[in-house]
Each structure stands twice: as structure tokens, then as C-alpha cells.
Amino acid sequence: MTEPRRESISADELRIWRNYIETAELLRARLERRLQSDSSLSSGDYGVLLALSEADQHTLRSSDLAAVVGWERSRLSHHLGRMEKRELICRSPSAEDTRGSEIRLTEMGATAFRRGSVPHLRAVQDLFLEALTPEQLVGVESMTDSLRAYLEPET
Amino acid sequence: MTEPRRESISADELRIWRNYIETAELLRARLERRLQSDSSLSSGDYGVLLALSEADQHTLRSSDLAAVVGWERSRLSHHLGRMEKRELICRSPSAEDTRGSEIRLTEMGATAFRRGSVPHLRAVQDLFLEALTPEQLVGVESMTDSLRAYLEPET
DNA sequence: CCCCGTTAGTTGACGCGTCAATCAAATGTA
DNA sequence: TACATTTGATTGACGCGTCAACTAACGGGG
Numbered sequence: 001m002t003e004p005r006r007e008s009i010s011a012d013e014l015r016i017w018r019n020y021i022e023t024a025e026l027l028r029a030r031l032e033r034r035l036q037s038d039s040s041l042s043s044g045d046y047g048v049l050l051a052l053s054e055a056d057q058h059t060l061r062s063s064d065l066a067a068v069v070g071w072e073r074s075r076l077s078h079h080l081g082r083m084e085k086r087e088l089i090c091r092s093p094s095a096e097d098t099r100g101s102e103i104r105l106t107e108m109g110a111t112a113f114r115r116g117s118v119p120h121l122r123a124v125q126d127l128f129l130e131a132l133t134p135e136q137l138v139g140v141e142s143m144t145d146s147l148r149a150y151l152e153p154e155t
Numbered sequence: 156m157t158e159p160r161r162e163s164i165s166a167d168e169l170r171i172w173r174n175y176i177e178t179a180e181l182l183r184a185r186l187e188r189r190l191q192s193d194s195s196l197s198s199g200d201y202g203v204l205l206a207l208s209e210a211d212q213h214t215l216r217s218s219d220l221a222a223v224v225g226w227e228r229s230r231l232s233h234h235l236g237r238m239e240k241r242e243l244i245c246r247s248p249s250a251e252d253t254r255g256s257e258i259r260l261t262e263m264g265a266t267a268f269r270r271g272s273v274p275h276l277r278a279v280q281d282l283f284l285e286a287l288t289p290e291q292l293v294g295v296e297s298m299t300d301s302l303r304a305y306l307e308p309e310t
Numbered sequence: 311c312c313c314c315g316t317t318a319g320t321t322g323a324c325g326c327g328t329c330a331a332t333c334a335a336a337t338g339t340a
Numbered sequence: 341t342a343c344a345t346t347t348g349a350t351t352g353a354c355g356c357g358t359c360a361a362c363t364a365a366c367g368g369g370g
Contacts, residue, residue, distance in 0.1 A: 227357085
């Protein structure tokens with residue numbers, strides 16, 4: 001039995017794909033909107049504040065922060081600029097490495113994070129966890145693991 | 156037996172959630188990048204071009220186009236502005252309804268779409284379909300259906 | 311016919327993300 | 341020490357998305 005030539009995408013596959021990607025996008029948008037109206041934070045803000053909240057001294061080197069949230073430096077830099085304007089964080093030059101910059105959570109930032117945290121988790125519950133059976137959740141995990149395995153290699 | 160008070164999110168649930176949303180985002184970004192480098196189109200461009208390609212006369216009223224791609228009018232208007240600059244589409248006032256505007260696919264647009272289409276489907280195959288077993292694909296469909304059911308109601 | 315509410319579409323402001331360029335400090339190497 | 345390379349971070353340009361404000365035309369009720 002010969003390896004069959006790879007078929008082009010079937011209608012079923014295409015439908016599943018479209019539903020998957022559109023649903024993920026819809027979910028993301030809904031969650032974003034909830035977070036925004038609950039706490040005036042974007043999901044980006046939230047991730048940064050979370051990372052800083054958990055950090056020693058509520059402070060991280062910029063590149064460490066980038067690693068934690070998984071962003072490119074450029075993106076982080078732009079985002080921190082916006083967050084600094086709102087006084088959610090502040091930047092100061094690093095002592096050990098003069099090139100570097102230290103990002104510290106401000107009082108306002110800590111407060112905003114606390115205010116946003118519970119409603120955000122609630123939204124995850126309402127919009128995602130609540131919708132799925134335990135079996136489906138297990139299926140989701142299996143799926144994401146498989147996708148990751150295919151996606152990770154690519155830089 | 157009383158309805159138990161809703162528990163807060165468990166570590167497992169949170170992990171599954173994070174993996175789900177991050178993977179979806181990673182996948183989206185990869186696909187976007189592939190489409191961009193294969194054909195200089197964004198996924199937004201692609202959706203618009205697809206809709207117009209399938210339309211009678213390669214032409215749609217702006218609001219109909221918005222309905223097909225599922226976007227707000229404002230977003231569509233901005234996007235069409237950018238696409239018009241690149242001469243992928245052109246806009247002309249509508250005859251029946253003077254308020255309206257008709258969007259027509261240009262030759263360049265049709266060509267760009269044809270050029271992007273095959274590589275795009277290939278990318279969906281490579282980055283998504285290929286990664287999952289048939290059982291997982293079925294699971295994905297079940298999951299998206301459940302999520303939709305929870306998400307749709309909200310306007 | 312005139313007014314009013316609805317509908318079609320555009321615009322501007324602003325936040326977000328990516329890419330490529332830049333700059334300075336740190337580090338490795340001759 | 342001197343010079344090239346790498347690394348940490350910022351910047352500017354530009355596309356993308358949302359929100360709110362706006363313009364203009366349609367359509368119905370008086």
C-alpha cells in the first residue's frame with residue numbers, strides 16, 4: 001500500500017479550521033473587552049502587571065520581563081512607554097548593566113492589577129471554562145500540545 | 156444534594172486556558188507571517204479578496220461585504236482605504252442607493268488573491284491540519300461548537 | 311412637503327504589533 | 341589596548357482595530 005499523495009484540504013477540514021480560528025478570535029476579543037471595561041486594562045497590560053506583581057521587589061529587567069511575557073523587545077518597549085504614561089510602571093536605568101533598564105510596578109499599577117484580576121479570572125471562567133465539559137477540556141489540552149509540538153520548532 | 160458554590164479556577168484549568176489562548180495566538184501569527192511573505196497579503200486582505208472573488212461581478216456593496224467578512228463598518232472602511240491605495244480593489248458610488256458604495260475587485264486584486272490562495276491553504280495544512288489526528292479534529296469541532304454556543308448570545 | 315429617525319459610510323484619535331534602523335554599553339579577541 | 345561583535349533597549353514608520361463623532365441620504369408619518 002503506497003503512501004497516498006497528500007490530498008488538498010476537504011470541506012470538513014476547512015470548516016473546522018475556520019470555526020477554530022474565528023472562535024479563538026471571538027473569544028479573545030470578548031475577553032479583551034471585558035477586561036477593558038472592568039479595569040481599563042488590555043490583556044497586554046495585564047500580562048505585564050502580573051509578571052511584575054510576581055517578581056521580587058515588583059521589579060524586573062526589561063529583557064527578563066520580555067522573556068516572561070514572551071514578547072519581542074520592541075513590542076515590550078512600545079508597550080512600556082504607554083504604560084509609563086499612565087503611571088502603571090516606571091523605568092529606571094539598571095545599576096549592574098548600564099545598557100539595561102529596570103521596570104518597577106507603581107502603586108497605581110499594583111492597584112489596577114488587583115482591581116482587574118478577579119473579574120478577569122471570572123471572565124475566563126464564564127467565557128471559556130464554563131462552556132466546556134471536563135472531557136472537552138482534556139481534548140483542548142491534547143490539541144494545544146500537538147499544535148505546539150508542530151509550531152515550536154520554527155523560530 | 157445542593158448545587159455546589161462555583162469553585163475558583165484550578166491550576167489545571169488555568170494552565171489549559173493559557174495554553175489554549177497562547178497557542179491560538181501563536182498559530183494566528185505564524186499563519187499571518189506566512190501569508191504575508193508568500194503574497195504580501197494580510198489575513199484581512201485575504202478575506203476581503205476571497206469574498207469579492209466569489210461575488211457576482213466581483214463586486215459587493217460595502218455593507219454586504221461587511222456582513223460576509225463579519226466586520227464592523229468602520230474597520231472595513233479603514234481596510235478598504237488601505238487596499239484601495241494598493242489598487243487591490245476600487246470603490247465607486249452605488250447607483251440604487253446614493254449613500255452606498257460598491258467595492259470591486261481589480262485585476263491586481265484578483266491576481267494577488269490567486270497568488271496567495273494556494274500557499275495559504277498549504278499553510279493551514281502545514282500548521283494546523285497536519286498537526287492533529289482525525290480524532291483531535293473532531294474534538295476541535297466539538298469544542299468550538301460549545302464555545303460558540305456560549306459566546307454567540309452576547310451582542 | 312417637511313421633519314425625524316434610521317441606515318450607509320467615512321473620519322480621526324488612539325492603542326497595539328512588526329519590522330528595520332539606530333545607539334550605546336558590554337564582551338570577546340587579536 | 342584596540343577593534344569587531346553581540347546584546348539591551350529605543351525609535352519611527354506603517355498597517356491594523358476600536359470607539360465615538362460625523363455626514364449624507366433614505367424612508368415613513370404628520
